[in-house]
Amino acid sequence: MRTRRGGRILGYALKFAQMDIKSVSAQPILLRRRDVAELLGVSERTVEVMKARGDFPIVRLAGRSVRYPREAILDFIQARTVRATI
Structure with missing residues (x-):
């Protein structure tokens, strides 16, 4: 999902939520x-x-x-992850 600025705000949260902890810790x-x-x-x-930008x-x-x-x-990623409200 893209915002007007072209970012993928929801993408960050979804990708982080779907990550397998083992696959992340297996990275260098x-x-x-x-x-x-x-x-x-x-x-x-x-x-x-x-x-x-120094992000x-x-x-x-x-x-x-x-x-x-x-x-x-x-x-x-975690600092920019927000809970969705519907």
């Missing part, structure tokens, strides 16, 4: 951009924009390599 501690994009249900470009912390490795702490991404 540091995630690549494509892994974060898949987890959030957004494009890799959107992850870059979110990184530039979540990064770990800079040798050279220009960037990784995203798994726990920080899960905290990001």
Whole structure:
């Protein structure tokens, strides 16, 4: 579901709610951009924009390599998950 701004607010909550805890904990501690994009249900470009805004912390490795702490991404999702009211 998209909002006027093109975000997938409901997608975050649904994807987080449907995750199997074992599959999340089986992921590496540091995630690549494509892994974060898949987890959030957004494009890799959107992850870059979110990184530039400072939405979540990064770990800079040798050279220009960037990784995203798994726990920080899960905290990001959980902080933006809201209970639906009908």
